[in-house]
Amino acid sequence: MSHDSQRSVQFSRLPCEANLSNRLLRKHSLSLKALVTSNPLNISSASVISDDDEKIGVLLLNLGGPETLDDVQPFLFNLFADPDIIRLPPLFQFLQKPLAQFISVARAPKSKEGYAAIGGGSPLRLITDAQAEELRKCLWEKNVPAKVYVGMRYWHPFTEEAIEQIKRDGITKLVVLPLYPQFSISTSGSSLRLLEKIFREDEYLVNMQHTVIPSWYQREGYIKAMANLIQSELGKFGDPSKVVIFFSAHGVPLAYVEEAGDPYKAEMEECVDLIMEELDKRNITNAYTLAYQSRVGPVEWLKPYTEEAITELGKKGVEDLLAVPISFVSEHIETLEEIDVEYKELALKSGIKNWGRVPALGTEPMFISDLADAVMESLPYVGAMAVSNLEARQSLVPLGSVEELLATYDSQRRELPAPVTMWEWGWTKSAETWNGRAAMLAVLALLVLEVTTGKGFLHQWGILPLSQ
Numbered sequence: 001m002s003h004d005s006q007r008s009v010q011f012s013r014l015p016c017e018a019n020l021s022n023r024l025l026r027k028h029s030l031s032l033k034a035l036v037t038s039n040p041l042n043i044s045s046a047s048v049i050s051d052d053d054e055k056i057g058v059l060l061l062n063l064g065g066p067e068t069l070d071d072v073q074p075f076l077f078n079l080f081a082d083p084d085i086i087r088l089p090p091l092f093q094f095l096q097k098p099l100a101q102f103i104s105v106a107r108a109p110k111s112k113e114g115y116a117a118i119g120g121g122s123p124l125r126l127i128t129d130a131q132a133e134e135l136r137k138c139l140w141e142k143n144v145p146a147k148v149y150v151g152m153r154y155w156h157p158f159t160e161e162a163i164e165q166i167k168r169d170g171i172t173k174l175v176v177l178p179l180y181p182q183f184s185i186s187t188s189g190s191s192l193r194l195l196e197k198i199f200r201e202d203e204y205l206v207n208m209q210h211t212v213i214p215s216w217y218q219r220e221g222y223i224k225a226m227a228n229l230i231q232s233e234l235g236k237f238g239d240p241s242k243v244v245i246f247f248s249a250h251g252v253p254l255a256y257v258e259e260a261g262d263p264y265k266a267e268m269e270e271c272v273d274l275i276m277e278e279l280d281k282r283n284i285t286n287a288y289t290l291a292y293q294s295r296v297g298p299v300e301w302l303k304p305y306t307e308e309a310i311t312e313l314g315k316k317g318v319e320d321l322l323a324v325p326i327s328f329v330s331e332h333i334e335t336l337e338e339i340d341v342e343y344k345e346l347a348l349k350s351g352i353k354n355w356g357r358v359p360a361l362g363t364e365p366m367f368i369s370d371l372a373d374a375v376m377e378s379l380p381y382v383g384a385m386a387v388s389n390l391e392a393r394q395s396l397v398p399l400g401s402v403e404e405l406l407a408t409y410d411s412q413r414r415e416l417p418a419p420v421t422m423w424e425w426g427w428t429k430s431a432e433t434w435n436g437r438a439a440m441l442a443v444l445a446l447l448v449l450e451v452t453t454g455k456g457f458l459h460q461w462g463i464l465p466l467s468q
């Protein structure tokens with residue numbers, strides 16, 4: 001890390017930690033299962049010509065968003081029913097859906113307000129479709145005749161729908177590309193887990209070659225594209241050198257990182273470092289900071305929180321602030337409403353005089369071209385692909401098996417909670433069933449109490465979203 005660490009105003013940077021997901025994948029690279037075929041060589045600037053029998057597909061994974069206000073509650077149900085979003089101990093997993101129903105109904109009015117403020121729905125589907133189309137065009141220009149599919153985790157077009165289309169199209173080689181630059185259990189991890197389940201149960205898919213790109217924040221094209229956007233927004237300030245660059249990432253609960261081993265925080269910090277290094281090369285040496293936004297509920301999430309960091313900077317006399325959304329490559333409710341409206345208002349109240357915001361990458365050509373390169377470097381090409389310009393060097397894109405990638409988080413999850421160990425110490429099956437039912441009744445009673453009083457264990461555990 002060559003740039004001046006004194007410029008980091010909020011966090012003291014960790015020593016450049018190796019990317020955990022990369023490490024995991026490297027560790028397991030010799031024992032990949034049939035599920036995934038890895039590319040043993042990196043293909044750079046390759047000229048790839050598809051064999052007649054080969055049909056290449058790219059599956060873009062994203063979270064999806066409600067398209068109308070009526071979609072908001074069912075969308076939230078899908079989100080909270082995801083065990084990677086609300087991580088219940090195994091004993092309580094039967095409560096996942098009742099809880100999701102309860103929380104989605106409780107949260108819907110507040111969420112609806114947010115979506116109403118940005119035009120009545122999420123722009124995610126439109127933007128992701130546009131990214132898919134630009135990526136397809138770019139791949140064809142680079143001689144890769146691929147079809148590009150969009151699979152959303154919580155709303156249409158669902159991942160299952162994309163997979164059905166992939167099968168109908170007879171795709172033989174698939175690259176799976178989550179549209180999150182950094183890996184988190186709660187985002188790419190959740191989508192990959194779903195995909196792994198779908199693949200495991202389907203004979204066609206089990207036999208299809210595929211590779212996965214778990215994260216790609218470290219790619220040169222992405223880093224340069226982000227630096228370009230920042231440079232261009234800095235130019236809109238009266239004195240660009242005075243501006244504090246404020247990276248705002250979506251938060252996750254602290255326990256994801258500290259207990260479940262989510263590499264998200266380490267990847268985020270490394271990503272910010274790489275962007276700042278790129279800006280350094282252009283003689284842009286502004287002060288900068290990283291904070292985490294969009295906390296849901298009162299449990300501790302990654303810190304510093306964006307709102308606190310903004311207030312703090314205002315107190316310190318900072319007058320010019322440039323917000324950079326860093327964990328997502330499309331505009332969405334949290335850029336258009338939370339950053340552009342709520343955080344801007346807070347910043348101005350806190351003494352910031354000049355506020356700017358870097359747009360999300362969307363279909364920015366350098367970014368799309370880099371994604372196309374990532375796809376090409378990851379193509380499963382064993383067999384009938386004609387490839388030229390090969391370079392036998394370590395791939396920038398870690399390739400690996402979904403099963404292997406997620407196993408770490410699962411083993412952690414199985415090991416932890418004390419009640420689970422109790423079940424395993426010889427309680428009989430029928431006792432387990434009856435105790436389970438008793439627990440369900442007790443929890444339902446508490447839910448009723450919580451709804452009527454507005455206080456209770458859901459708030460304490462941070463499951464019921466009070467704030468965002």
Ligand SMILES: C=CC1=C(C)c2cc3[nH]c(cc4nc(cc5[nH]c(cc1n2)c(C)c5CCC(=O)O)C(CCC(=O)O)=C4C)c(C)c3C=C
Pocket residue numbers: 063064065066076079084085086107110111114122123124180184186187250251252253296327328331332333334468
């Ligand atoms: C990298 C990005 C994201 C992470 C990490 C993430 C974790 C995470 N999110 C919730 C809860 C909610 N997220 C919601 C919307 C939403 N989340 C992301 C991205 C990440 N989430 C995006 C891009 C969006 C917006 C989609 C859109 O429609 O524009 C919502 C719904 C909106 C709301 O009610 O505020 C919730 C709820 C948790 C709990 C979590 C980590 C555990």
Ligand SMILES: [Fe+2]
Pocket residue numbers: 250
């Ligand atoms: Fe989220």
Ligand SMILES: [Fe+2]
Pocket residue numbers: 294334
């Ligand atoms: Fe969120």
